[in-house]
Amino acid sequence: MMKRKGLFIATILMLALSLILTACGTSKDTTNGAQGENTEGKKSSGKKEFISLLTGGTGGTYYPLGGTFTAQWNDEIDGVEATAQVTGASAENMQTLSEGEAEVAFTQTDIASYALDGKMMFPEKITNFKAMGTLYPETVQIVTTEKSGIKSVEDLKGKTVSIGAGGSGTAANAEQILEVHGLTLDDIKKQDLSFDESTTGIQDGHIDAAFVTAGTPTGAIEGLSATEKVVIVPITEDKIAELEEKYPYYAKDTIPVGTYGSEEEITTVAIKAMLVVRDDLEEDLVYKMTKTLFENTDKIGHSKGKLISAETALEGLKGMELHPGAKKYFDEKGIKLE
Template structure:
């Protein structure tokens, strides 16, 4: 009888140890990024973009289709007030992915400027995409040829909550001006170009990839002028705000007779940090391995080797895993 009890005890202990080992192994291995486990996948993701006249919206539409086809997750591009509003929406948990300017994402994560009392601590980068050109748009009929000429004019500085507002303020600053020196209007890109066409405003700041749809539409009926920023002011701006880079709008864009020097920040894609590593890995891989399916001209500028340039905030572990596989390093 004792031998039987001893035998049963040994069987019980062996079985228990096997169960514990199996559990430990399961916990240790976890979910492998990119494995496509259905339990970790959301059924739907919302991609916050910008106004319909900008670049974010059509790009977001392409990304949504790519993600849906590659991962099986229903995805949809949503219009919004762009960068600053997108960061706040992500903070509130009302979306999963968003476009943002690199400067605005940095302000949000660091709790600076418009985010001083609204710091965003649940957002990480997926990748930088392409330069976001700051375009000061007007027409030949306005007589505006320099930033200083904006003084006293009706000027749109972008939709409330957009990154364009900060760009406008900083560019005016290095020219010794503030919003008090202009008749500030807070309009979306479409509203801005319509206002220029109607004569209700004189000029507008538009921060978007070129060519920008709303400006192209204006060029169909008006002689578009993009106000240049001189080299000394570009240098001053970059010294104070290092996230800017010099940019040139080529001749022929919007019918321009000559190239125009200006500045740019970068467009980036960010994600709610609560999205799992596996899902963000799959999304990142889907986008960068299907760029041939992006219909907007900016798709040609999106390259995996540039994905970590000027990113400015922490990269999501899922995206980082993909870039590590590709040998892409931060610069």
């Protein structure tokens, strides 16, 4: 009797196990059947091209723009899966790209040039990249508050000043601007902080001012202006001329009235933001990415979108080569690299 009862229990257990295995097999088959089609029913070739776009900190301009660009690539280019990555911005992006750990990166035109030449923050030349195109002017903003009493670059002497993340393009800009004003990094109490950390430090009273090189308006500074009377320190015309002569990447720029609550236009300098790609990316892929970006600038959900155009995308690229895929697109548009 006990033997018969044990056999019955064993039979029940085997039947249950069989049902579980059948269910698992059905689930797997259903999943496989759905491959090649995303949740919106968009057909896919089955081949995935993973694209990592190196941007910058969350308080700057690169990151929100990067999210827009990758969303466009994902929507418009079959088989592409692109993501925007938070980084330390220009200089870090060039180094990361050189190591093959990403495919596309935001950078400044001056930083890309330094990388090609092995100067400044690059002990060795970085040559495994090509340009996709320039985007918009990146404005050098020397940020402080009304209560600091800082009104000129010379007033930074002896103050605690953030020059941006260590090795960043902003740090290079800060050093060069201090230089034409007769100052060095030894004349300030230097801090190496991200944009968010810089504005938080100003708000908390831990630092007096910060250099921020980014498209205006910059999110981190807008956040500060919600609680403090923000002052952007101007650069005078004569010093702008000195910068342009010694460092040809710079051009005069103005921050419009009303930005961060300002009551007057502010003169400063800017360099260009750009996108670079690894030179081993397929020509057709870069062509599609370039075309998608510059044919959809009206869909860019950021104020800098109106400054991005194919017609100006080859400005500031002196000494740099276009990726063949990008060149194909600009050739079709009749736009040539001078």
